[in-house]
Amino acid sequence: MAERFTVAIVGSGPGGLSAAGHAAKLNVSHILLERTSHASDTIYKYQKGKLVMATPDILPLRSDFDFKLGIREDILGTWDRQLKEQGVNIRYNAEVTGIKGAKGNFQLTLADKSVIEADHVVLGIGLQGNLNKMTAPGAELPHVQYQLDDPDEYDGESIFVIGAGDAAIENAVALAKQNKVAIVNRSAEFARAKQGNLDLIRAAVDKGLVEAYHNATPVRVTANSIVLKTADGEVEAPCNRIIARLGATAPRKFVEGCGIQFPSAAPSALPEVSATYESNVPGLYVIGALGGYPLIKQAMNQGFEVIEFILGRQIEPADEPLLKEKFKGLGPVAVNDVLARIRANVPIFAELNPLVLRELMLDSTVHTPKPGDVIFKHNDYSNTFYTIVDGEVEIQVSPDDPKQVVVLGRGAFFGEMGLIAGRRRTATVAARTNAVLIETARRTMLKLIASNAPVKREMDRVAIIRQIQTYMAPNTPVESLMELAETATLQRFGKGEVLFNQGDPGDGVHLIRSGSVTVSRRIGGRDMVLNYVASGNYVGEMALLTDAPRSATVRAAVATETVKLDGEAFKRLLAHDQRLSREVETRFRERLENNARMEALPEAGSIIEFLVNQGVGEATDVLLIDESLCVRCDNCEKACAEIPSHHGMSRLDREAGPTFAAIHVPTSCRHCEHPHCMADCPPDAIHRAPNGEVFINDSCIGCGNCQRNCPYGVIQMAAPPPHKPGLLSWLLFGLGHGPGEDKSLRHVKKEGVTKHAVKCDMCKDVEGGAACVRACPTGAAIRVDPKQFLTLAALR
Amino acid sequence: MHESVVVYNRFRFLKAATLLGLVAIVLYAWHDPAGGLPNGGTWLGYGLGTIGALLILWLMWFGVRKRSYGEGHVKLEAWLSAHIYLGLSLIVVATLHTGFQFGWNVHTLAYVLMMLVIASGAFGLYAYLRYPRLMTENRRGLTLTMMMQQIADADRDCRESSMQLGEEINRAVLQASQDTRLGGSMWRQLAGRDPNCATLAALRSIERLAEKTSGAEASALRRLVTLMTKKVDLLRQARRDIQLSALMQIWLYVHVPLTFALIAALVAHVIAVFFYW
Secondary structure (H helix, E strand, O other): OOEEEEEEEEOOOHHHHHHHHHHHHOOOOEEEEOOOOOOOHHHHOOOOOOEEOOOOOOOOOOOOOOOOOEEHHHHHHHHHHHHHHOOOOEEOOOOEEEEEEEOOEEEEEEOOOOEEEEEEEEEOOOOOOOEOOOOOOOOOOOOEEOOOOOHHHOOOOEEEEEOOOHHHHHHHHHHOOOOEEEEEOOOOOOOOOOHHHHHHHHHHHHOOOEEEEOOOEEEEEOOOEEEEEEOOEEEEEEOOEEEEOOOEOOOHHHHHHOOOOOOOOOOOOOOOOOOOOEOOOOOEEEOHHHHOOOOHHHHHHHHHHHHHHHOOOOOOOOOHHHHHHHHHHHOOOOHHHHHHHHHHHOHHHHOOOHHHHHHHHHOEEEEOOOOOOEEEOOOOOOOOEEEEEEOOEEEEOOOOOOOOEEEEOOOOEEOOHHHHOOOOOOOEEEEOOOOEEEEEOHHHHHHHHHHOHHHHHHHHHHHHHHHHHHHOOOOOOHHHHHHHHHHOEEEEEOOOOEEEOOOOOOOEEEEEEEOEEEEEEEEOOEEEEEEEEEOOOEEOHHHHHHOOOOOOEEEEOOOEEEEEEEHHHHHHHHHHOHHHHHHHHHHHHHHHHHHHHHHOOHHHHHHHHHHHHOOHHHEOOEEEEEOOOOOOOOHHHHHHHHOHHHOOOOOOEOOOOOEEOOEEOOEOOOOEOOOOHHHHOOOOOEEEOOOOOEEEOOOOOOOOHHHHHOOOOOOEEEOOOOOOOOHHHHHHHOOOOOOOOOHHHHHOOOOOOOOEEEOOOOOOOOOOOOHHHHOOOOOOEEEEOHHHHOOHHHHO | OOOOOOOHHHHHHHHHHHHHHHHHHHHHHHOOOOOOOOOOOOHHHHHHHHHHHHHHHHHHHHHHHHHOOOOOOOOHHHHHHHHHHHHHHHHHHHHHHHOOOOOOOHHHHHHHHHHHHHHHHHHHHHHHHHHHHHHHHHHOOOOHHHHHHHHHHHHHHHHHHHOOOHHHHHHHHHHHHHHOOOOOOHHHHHHOOOOOOHHHHHHHHHHHHHOOOOHHHHHHHHHHHHHHHHHHHHHHHHHHHHHHHHHHHHHHHHHHHHHHHHHHHHHHHHHHHHHHO
16 A cells, blocks of 8 residues: 655655645645755755855745755755754655656655655656756767865866856866866856856956956867867866856656656746646646746745645745835736736747746836837837837837837737847837836846746747848838748857858848948958948948859957848848849949049958957947147046046046047047947946946946956056045145046055946046047047948048 | 038038138228227227137137046037137137237247247147057057066066076176166157167177177077067067157146146236236
């Protein structure tokens, strides 16, 4: 006769423990089944002495077990003690191999063939049994491993940690004590990790303990080296050991064997659960990472809640009050109804697990605009992402004619170009009817896209169509663009990589969706730059129109993403669309003319090349000094220091920086398209103002990340100098120093004063704009958008 | 994209100044003074005098405006462009105001001072248009601080490589190291070169000594000569930089004090005219 319980809990991780603890407290007959000889194997396998985080901080813990930020040993010790104190019925070495039956009568078969019966089953098995593997050639070599138990085992090795999640960061930092460690991050920022780990890895990178490769992926592995594809091309580095922490996927076979369905075939898919964590099999509940929530605190809350649900009690999730507050503007509606409405109305969120959706909503704002309310304006610099839950908005596609609109309805999204290009908004969007909109922060959205393949696919698909429409064919109906959009591919190029070479066959058109490119041609044995093309334009149409090989080489000036349109599909579209055909022909002629003129003006091409090499291609607003006009009076620096909010510190160094053909690029912020400084700011203190100025607000903590991340050295760490007497006090009584900055104060160490990051804010709060430019007596200093400066007309 | 003060806003202030000058000339030719000869006491004379005095005050205001950092919407470049053209227009306005009556008196003093201020300003304009480019060309990507650093490095290398080269050479190199001067007085800065440059003198004497040596010593000397030549070139480059920078500033030391002298003379002129005429 099999043993019988009300609840059988599989897996003694944080979720399972918490569930069992609550069952014990409520005197519900239960059994907690653990595969190994100790509780909570995932945490047990954490590296020794690991600091375990308790994020998200705003979420209250709801469990009979204690949990707070602490080291691995303390947390496991507390749990082991509480397991005994609370009389939890736990069975170790009890691996469940199958679950059969239905609500009220489940049979759990164990590895030793014994059977346990239960009315309800709670699955809290996590994902760690099924780790993701590297796919690069050479990944099967013995020095590639997927786990790290004790970092102190390794000494004096050169180790590459692949991945940018919490596990990767923790491993990298711990190994760095005794080894030479590099961390390889697929994206530009450490977006996926917890705040505490972000701080940790930043500090380690700052101190030079860990080398970070961003935007990098492993290409191949050999016995003693690793080759990475980075934004600057392929890099080969010596390496003794590779630790790949690429996350884990669900143990799909076992879970499906229990009768639980997965929403898609995607490897990252997780079983769908209801708001009470019940799977499609009634009575079978899924909590924790397997249910889509990998954080310890959330899993523990779920464990507590799932027992309440099993007992038939309704209990509000712990984040309920926070969401209620968010949804206040929608009137007296239940949080779950709002969430259900979002899932029903917004396709890209429809497949999100309810818990992921809840988390997303915690980071979002709900808006209820009235007809005519403007959501954002053309040329604004905001970068949030909007989804339409109800109502309609209109996008004014042409800045000149507000009547020319595209209407988006329920379920659509907009503002996605802000996630990609980092440029100004391409259109004004206004509400057309009463609407309910969700505004999601860029970082949250990027995190979702990075971790959720279907969302990324859908967004890419829609984005491609919109970009073709916006940048190339605004007057062509969407239906005619479908063929082109479906055959289009997204391509990425690192700085200096070639989109196509002169002489290549013309196989397609590149629509530049972020970054910029240079066009050059070999003339007299040397590459001559003929043009600079910024994002929002297309290149490569010439070869298609003339059916000739590529007439020039196109190279990425900065990290660039393009939508590559298939050549044949493009030609077919042109054949059908006379208006578009004429526009493309016109642009083609303009390019021919431009190229002919540029060939006669090699100097202009050299200036473009020089400025692009200086990274001006990624700037949105750069200070350029014409040295044939500059009388070296330093009025620009003085004026900068004299702006009240600049506290007597100049944010530009006129003299420093390279010069070519009398064009001088001083050390001053360029307000990059994708600001490097913004990538890694712990207090999120760096922002972009509506007019594009990148600035640092008062919440700066002085960590210095931005200073180190800026490739152009334009950020200084400085404590505000003492109060400076006015000009008259200086003139009449000799108090303080004269106009401008007293640079001698820059190196004075002051007790108890923390240094903060200071940089150019383009005088965003000063009437009249940038003081450096206004104070230049000779017109030598200008601030320009490189798009305007790197043109033939400007350089002639 | 870049636009110099001369062409600023399509010669807007040149046009304004020309118009002012032309109007003054036409009125001067047309008006028929009561006493026969044109002078400062006619309606036109008073008119031009008032315009001239106000212009002078406004032109002086540029010194204040230049230091009012971050204030006003108008670019300082516009002010300078106006300052230059309207300043030049004073030549016409003030000269016509005199009615060509000059004498050994405070009135003519004010006029002469004004013309000197304008002349120094004209040199300033010339300096601003010509020297920046020369400076960039001379610098070849270095800043003055970098040049100084390289000179110090070259100097150290010279001293090190002269160590084994005998007392005489050693002394020459040491002397070059101690007695070489950059900058200094205004004249030295403006000269742009030093005919008595200690490093150059040392190089010459070492070259003479080199003719008498052979073998290993000769090759060590050749190295020293190369290093000294590098130092001499750097010194020449730095002196030229200092000279150009001085030329761009020196005229202000004439322009500004003379302006204040002009104001004093102008006040005396106005008071004299109104109280003692």
